[in-house]
Amino acid sequence: xxxxxxxxxxxxxxxxxxxxxxxAAESGRSATRAPHRADVxxxxxxxxxxxxSPMEAAQRAVSRSGDRWGAVYSAGEYEEFEEILDGxxxxxxxxxxxxxxxxxxxxxxxxxxxxxxxxxxxxxxxxVDGRKVDGRPVTxxxxxxxxxxxxxxxxSSVRVGLERGARVWTETxxxxxxxxxxxxxxxxxxxxxxxxVAAFTKGxxxxxxxxxxxxxxxxxxxxxxxxxxxxxxxxxVTAASAFLDGGLVATYDVDGEQRALHAxxxxxxxxxxxxxxxxxxxxxxxxxxxxxxxxxxxxxxxxRTFGKGSVQMPTRLPDGSVAELTVGHYRxxxxxxxxxxxxxxxxxxxxxxxxxxxxxxxxxxx
Numbered sequence: 001x002x003x004x005x006x007x008x009x010x011x012x013x014x015x016x017x018x019x020x021x022x023x024a025a026e027s028g029r030s031a032t033r034a035p036h037r038a039d040v041x042x043x044x045x046x047x048x049x050x051x052x053s054p055m056e057a058a059q060r061a062v063s064r065s066g067d068r069w070g071a072v073y074s075a076g077e078y079e080e081f082e083e084i085l086d087g088x089x090x091x092x093x094x095x096x097x098x099x100x101x102x103x104x105x106x107x108x109x110x111x112x113x114x115x116x117x118x119x120x121x122x123x124x125x126x127x128v129d130g131r132k133v134d135g136r137p138v139t140x141x142x143x144x145x146x147x148x149x150x151x152x153x154x155x156s157s158v159r160v161g162l163e164r165g166a167r168v169w170t171e172t173x174x175x176x177x178x179x180x181x182x183x184x185x186x187x188x189x190x191x192x193x194x195x196x197v198a199a200f201t202k203g204x205x206x207x208x209x210x211x212x213x214x215x216x217x218x219x220x221x222x223x224x225x226x227x228x229x230x231x232x233x234x235x236x237v238t239a240a241s242a243f244l245d246g247g248l249v250a251t252y253d254v255d256g257e258q259r260a261l262h263a264x265x266x267x268x269x270x271x272x273x274x275x276x277x278x279x280x281x282x283x284x285x286x287x288x289x290x291x292x293x294x295x296x297x298x299x300x301x302x303x304r305t306f307g308k309g310s311v312q313m314p315t316r317l318p319d320g321s322v323a324e325l326t327v328g329h330y331r332x333x334x335x336x337x338x339x340x341x342x343x344x345x346x347x348x349x350x351x352x353x354x355x356x357x358x359x360x361x362x363x364x365x366x
Contacts, residue, residue, distance in 0.1 A: 036065040037315055037325050040072075044317040055321040067326050068137070069310055075320035077143060085232060086202050090154045091146055092173040094119055095229060097280060097306065098138040106280040107198075107227045112178065117171045119162065121227075126168065127161035146175070182231075183207040190358055191216060196224040197239065200231025200284045205238025212242045212268050220272035220361030222354065223292075226302060230283030233261070240291050243267050243298070249291040252311055252330035263291075272364035273298040274357040277345055281305040289343050290332030299360050300345040302353045309338030 040061040047057035055072055062070040073081065093112020096103050103125040108114045125133050125141065133141045145158060154177045161170050182204040184196045193215040195208060208223075215221060223243075240249045246265035251258060275298040277289055286305045292298035311328040329339050336343075349356045 036061075036067060036070075037313075037323070037327070039065065040070075040323050040325060041315055041317065044319070044321075044323075048318040054317050054319040058317055058321065058323050062323065062325065065325070069308075069312055070323070070325040071137065071140065071143075072317075072321055072323045073143065075322070077146070078314075078322040090175050090177055092158065092160075092175055093178060095227065095280075096125065096138060096142060097229065097282070099279075101135050103133050103136075103138055103141050106229070109178065113173045113176060117173055119160075119171065120164070122164070124163040125160060126163050127159075127170075129159050183211065185211045187216070187219075188222075188358065190361060191219040192222055192358055192361055193219050194222045194224060194354075197228055197285070199228055200233070200235040200239070202232060202235065204231065205235035205241070208239040209242040209267075212271070215271070220274070220364060222274050222276060222357045222361070223298065224276045224354075225281045225285045225289060226276050226278040226353070227280040228282070228285035229280060229306075230285055230308070233284045233287065236284035236288045237261050237263060240288050241267050243269065243271075243273055243292060244295065245269050247295065248333040250287045250330045250332060251335075253328035254311060254313070255327055261287075269297065272361045274360050274364075275300045276353050276357055277302040277305050277343065278353075279303055279306055279342075281343075283308040286338050286343055287330060287332075290336065290338060293343065293346070294333040294336070299347065299357075299364070300343065301347045301349050301357050301360065302345045303348060303350070304344050305338075305342040307338060307340050307342035309340075 040058050043057040043061040044054035047054045055074060058072045062072055092114045093109035094105050094114035095107040097106050105119060105121055105123045105125065107121055108119055127133060128141060128145045131144060145160070154175050156175050157172050158175060159170055159172050182198050182201045186194050188194055193211065195211045197204060197208060212221065237249050241264040244263040244267045246263055249261045249263050251260045253259070273292070275289055275292055277300060281289065282305065286309065289300060289305060293300045309329050310326045311330060312324040313327050315323045315325070317323060329337060331337055347356060347360070
C-alpha cells in the first residue's frame with residue numbers, strides 16, 4: 001500500500017515513494033482494477049508488442065490520465081526506492097517538494113554534498129543537468145536529479161540550477177552513498193523529550209515506541225514531524241501505537257472499497273504530547289498527525305501540512321519498469337479528507353514552534 005511520494009532529493013534526489021511496495025493492499029485486491037491503471041498497463045503491453053519502449057508509453061498514458069501523483073520508474077529506480085525505505089540510498093542529500101509549480105528544497109542533510117555546496121531549505125531548483133524543471137511533476141524532477149543508478153552510480157555528478165531570491169547560480173554535486181537516521185531523540189529542559197522523525201523508513205515506528213518507553217518518567221514529549229514527507233504507512237501506524245491504546249488511525253479506500261488501519265493496544269496515553277508540523281509534513285506523517293489530533297491525544301502546533309492523502313499502488317510493466325498510480329484516498333478517524341487540504345494545527349506557530357510546544361507541555365503537565 002503506497003501513500004504519497006516522499007520526496008527525498010538526496011534519497012532520490014530523487015523521490016521516495018512511500019509505503020510497502022511489495023504489498024498491493026491489506027485487502028489483497030489486484031491493483032489493476034482502477035480504470036487508468038488498466039490503460040497504462042495496456043499501453044505498455046502494446047508498445048512491447050510494437051518493439052517500442054513500454055516505459056515511455058506508460059509515461060504518456062500516465063500524463064493523459066491527469067493523475068497528479070502517478071509516475072513511472074525504471075527497474076533500477078524502483079530498486080533504489082526500496083533501498084531508501086531500508087534507510088540507505090544514493091543521492092546528494094536534499095529533500096524537495098512541488099510548490100506553486102516550482103520545485104523547492106525543504107531540507108538538506110547534514111554532511112551531505114548539498115550542504116557542502118551551501119544549498120539551503122527554501123532554495124528553488126531551476127534545472128537539473130540543463131533541463132528546466134518548472135512545471136514538471138516533482139517525481140520526474142527528482143528522478144532526473146538522482147539519475148539511473150546503474151549508469152550514474154555513487155561518485156557520478158549532476159549539475160543543479162538554483163535560485164535564492166535574486167541570486168541565480170549552478171552547482172555541480174557529487175552523488176554519494178548515504179544512510180539516514182530517520183528517528184533522533186534528545187532531552188530538553190522542562191523536562192521534555194524531543195523525538196524527531198525525518199521519514200517513516202523501515203523500523204522507524206518501533207524506534208518511536210522505544211523512545212517513548214525510555215523517556216524519563218514525568219517528561220512531556222514533542223513529536224517533531226516537520227519536513228517529514230512520508231514513508232511506510234505501516235511504520236506511521238506503529239508510531240501512532242506508541243501514543244494510543246488501540247483504536248482507529250485512519251480509513252482508506254482502494255477502488256471504492258473501504259479499509260481501516262488500527263493502532264496496537266498498550267501505548268502511552270497519559271504523557272503530555274505535542275506534535276510539530278509544517279508545510280513539509282506529508283502523507284504518512286499527515287496520517288499520524290490526523291489520528292493524534294482527532295483522538296485528542298496531542299496538541300498540534302505549527303503550520304498547515306502539505307495535503308497529500310492519496311493512495312498509490314504499483315504495477316509491474318513488461319520491461320520491468322513500475323507504474324504507480326492513484327487508486328484512492330485516506331481519511332482521519334473523524335472522516336476528514338487530507339488530500340489537497342492538509343491538516344490545520346491547533347496552534348499556529350512559525351520559527352518559534354518548538355518554544356511554543358515546550359510552553360504547552362508545561363501547562364499540560366500541570
